[in-house]
Amino acid sequence: MFDRDTWQEILATIRKHKLRTALTALGVFWGIFMLIFMLGMGEGLRNAVFRDFGSRAKNVMYVWSSPTSKPYRGFQPGRVPRLNLDDITYLDENVDGIDYIAPRTTISGSISYNENVESYNIRGELSDMITVEGYKVYKGRYIQPSDIEESRKVIVIGKRVAEVLFGKGEWDKAIGKYITANGVEFQVVGIFGPEFLKPWTQEDLEATVIPLTTMHRAFGTGGQIHYFAVSALPQYKVSDIENDVKSILQQRHSVSPQDPRGIGGFNLEKEFDKITGLFNSISVFLWIVGIGTLIAGVIGVSNIMMIVVKERTKEIGIRKALGATPGVIIRSILTESIVITLISGYLGLLAGTLLIGSIDYIMEYNEINVQMFYNPEVSLQVGIGALLILIISGTIAGFIPGMMAAKVNPVLALKDE
Amino acid sequence: MIQLRNIKKAYKTEFTSLQVLKGIDLIIEEGEFVSIMGSSGSGKSTLLNILGILDDYDEGTYTLAGELMKNLSEKQAAYYRNRFIGFVFQSFNLLNFKTAVENVALPLYYQKVNRDQRLEKAMHYLEMVGLKDWSDHHPNQLSGGQQQRVAIARAMVTEPKVLLADEPTGALDSTTSHEVMNLFQEIHQNGKTVVLVTHEQDIAEKTERIINIQDGLILNSNE
Numbered sequence: 355m356f357d358r359d360t361w362q363e364i365l366a367t368i369r370k371h372k373l374r375t376a377l378t379a380l381g382v383f384w385g386i387f388m389l390i391f392m393l394g395m396g397e398g399l400r401n402a403v404f405r406d407f408g409s410r411a412k413n414v415m416y417v418w419s420s421p422t423s424k425p426y427r428g429f430q431p432g433r434v435p436r437l438n439l440d441d442i443t444y445l446d447e448n449v450d451g452i453d454y455i456a457p458r459t460t461i462s463g464s465i466s467y468n469e470n471v472e473s474y475n476i477r478g479e480l481s482d483m484i485t486v487e488g489y490k491v492y493k494g495r496y497i498q499p500s501d502i503e504e505s506r507k508v509i510v511i512g513k514r515v516a517e518v519l520f521g522k523g524e525w526d527k528a529i530g531k532y533i534t535a536n537g538v539e540f541q542v543v544g545i546f547g548p549e550f551l552k553p554w555t556q557e558d559l560e561a562t563v564i565p566l567t568t569m570h571r572a573f574g575t576g577g578q579i580h581y582f583a584v585s586a587l588p589q590y591k592v593s594d595i596e597n598d599v600k601s602i603l604q605q606r607h608s609v610s611p612q613d614p615r616g617i618g619g620f621n622l623e624k625e626f627d628k629i630t631g632l633f634n635s636i637s638v639f640l641w642i643v644g645i646g647t648l649i650a651g652v653i654g655v656s657n658i659m660m661i662v663v664k665e666r667t668k669e670i671g672i673r674k675a676l677g678a679t680p681g682v683i684i685r686s687i688l689t690e691s692i693v694i695t696l697i698s699g700y701l702g703l704l705a706g707t708l709l710i711g712s713i714d715y716i717m718e719y720n721e722i723n724v725q726m727f728y729n730p731e732v733s734l735q736v737g738i739g740a741l742l743i744l745i746i747s748g749t750i751a752g753f754i755p756g757m758m759a760a761k762v763n764p765v766l767a768l769k770d771e
Numbered sequence: 772m773i774q775l776r777n778i779k780k781a782y783k784t785e786f787t788s789l790q791v792l793k794g795i796d797l798i799i800e801e802g803e804f805v806s807i808m809g810s811s812g813s814g815k816s817t818l819l820n821i822l823g824i825l826d827d828y829d830e831g832t833y834t835l836a837g838e839l840m841k842n843l844s845e846k847q848a849a850y851y852r853n854r855f856i857g858f859v860f861q862s863f864n865l866l867n868f869k870t871a872v873e874n875v876a877l878p879l880y881y882q883k884v885n886r887d888q889r890l891e892k893a894m895h896y897l898e899m900v901g902l903k904d905w906s907d908h909h910p911n912q913l914s915g916g917q918q919q920r921v922a923i924a925r926a927m928v929t930e931p932k933v934l935l936a937d938e939p940t941g942a943l944d945s946t947t948s949h950e951v952m953n954l955f956q957e958i959h960q961n962g963k964t965v966v967l968v969t970h971e972q973d974i975a976e977k978t979e980r981i982i983n984i985q986d987g988l989i990l991n992s993n994e
């Protein structure tokens with residue numbers, strides 16, 4: 355197919371009609387360029403949104419209690435069920451598909467080191483909250499299972515807490531020091547903060563964390579927990595276990611199964627799926643628009659090939675008289691059409707990728723941080739997909755002109771005027 | 772070699788039908804050198820195009836080298852054109868963007884002969900027509916006579932069973948016409964069957980037999 359004669363012919367026509375070929379090629383170039391550019395920018399939007407999710411677990415739901423709204427088993431509405439550590443243990447043992455449960459109880463505290471006294475919240479946790487929230491540990495470590503088992507008096511403090519207590523540049527000196535929280539002495543084992551600094555994550559910088567067991571023992575919180583996060587094992591969806599978790603808690607705390615309140619929750623996975631779905635629809639939309647533009651380019655190529663066939667009627671007649679089969683003739687027109695589409699499309703792909711790449715590079719290099727736009731990119735799949743589309747559209751563009759060429763009647767084509 | 776029996780051909784349009792060939796019976800033996808003569812519009816080119824499988828006919832039978840040429844598919848027609856027939860046109864019909872040798876080699880391309888062999892064989896036939904030194908010239912760098920010789924080399928390169936030529940000297944002056952006719956003579960002497968159309972008496976007289984065609988019928992065919 356790609357022997358020297360075929361190339362010679364393609365080059366000959368292109369050379370003869372430089373401007374015309376260039377204009378045609380521009381249509382395809384533009385189509386694929388737009389497709390790649392739009393998909394790349396769309397990817398930037400998507401990446402910006404998913405960046406905010408960070409490394410936090412996505413297959414997660416949060417559960418808390420709130421005042422009931424229905425009377426049940428002799429209880430009046432308006433009662434707030436008190437979730438406790440036993441609920442957590444029970445759920446962990448009785449619900450299939452739970453990966454981990456991370457409860458939290460928060461009390462207000464007064465934290466002091468030497469003469470510095472500040473008020474910060476104290477969080478009592480088991481060891482898994484860091485996995486759920488994707489915290490960053492600046493130095494040291496987070497709460498560990500052994501801390502829980504032995505109810506150790508260890509504390510992990512937010513970075514700003516460390517800065518305030520130990521001095522701005524000296525925050526890392528906090529590790530190993532003893533500080534007092536609500537009158538009890540704790541050893542600092544870690545300094546943490548949120549993965550991304552956002553207005554709504556500031557409070558993580560100003561919090562302190564101790565083992566939940568220690569909290570119950572030292573501060574009289576009596577086994578209570580305020581809320582907990584549950585994550586599902588990879589092969590489960592958290593929505594699958596949502597009902598189990600809720601009905602067990604309703605059962606244990608005498609909340610009517612029909613009561614929408616009492617046991618409340620927020621399913622992050624569902625929200626996440628919604629956003630994923632939204633971006634998938636945006637992608638589909640962009641593909642449709644991009645392919646639409648491309649089709650315009652392909653029709654241009656098809657038109658030009660039509661003109662090429664018209665102009666070369668005589669040549670085609672000569673070839674047929676010399677024994678060219680319809681197959682050979684269709685193939686040569688197809689090849690020419692595919693070559694034009696592929697070369698111009700490839701350049702469009704290159705230009706689009708380059709533009710997206712430079713936007714990404716410039717943003718990264720100058721540390722430009724835009725709320726809704728981050729790390730635009732063109733994935734390999736998109737590139738390969740675009741090339742496939744080009745080959746297919748080049749074939750389609752050449753098909754009708756090719757059929758026309760094959761039908762040329764040599765006698766008519768060679769009539770001496 | 773060529774056997775025509777009651778060949779009829781009409782050009783039909785929506786409203787009219789022009790009966791061009793009205794029942795041609797003709798036999799041309801292997802190795803013959805024949806010319807077809809007749810007034811303009813008598814159907815000479817139509818007949819030659821049918822012989823060259825460039826056109827089809829309505830009625831009758833055409834047998835070429837023992838094979839019936841009827842109801843051929845496009846692909847079969849292409850095969851026979853390529854293998855059985857060498858065709859020379861009045862206006863040469865060379866491809867301008869190819870060199871002389873590439874033009875001559877083109878029919879072999881459709882036989883899937885590889886490029887080196889194609890060019891080697893094409894060179895050989897260019898030498899036969901005396902244009903070896905012009906092999907890498909493009910047609911527009913050649914004179915009319917030279918172009919027609921390239922076209923003859925192209926027609927011969929596949930070693931066809933018959934060589935057909937439609938007014939091969941029609942676009943040439945009398946000196947070059949004679950050179951070209953000498954070439955046909957030479958080809959004939961090497962045993963090839965040659966059929967040419969002309970309306971010049973002196974050209975026709977160089978052939979062994981003149982077939983006169985008038986009004987779609989063969990008048991006589993004198994030796």
Ligand SMILES: Nc1ncnc2c1ncn2[C@@H]1O[C@H](COP(=O)(O)OP(=O)(O)OP(=O)(O)O)[C@@H](O)[C@H]1O
Binds near residue numbers: 810815
């Ligand atoms: N494709 C066609 N459609 C309709 N009529 C045609 C077609 N080709 C030829 N004719 C007509 O058929 C008749 C015979 O044409 P043909 O070309 O065979 O004549 P010719 O003998 O070769 O003439 P000339 O000496 O002028 O070349 C002419 O009247 C011509 O007008």
Ligand SMILES: [Mg+2]
Binds near residue numbers: 815816817937
């Ligand atoms: Mg004629």
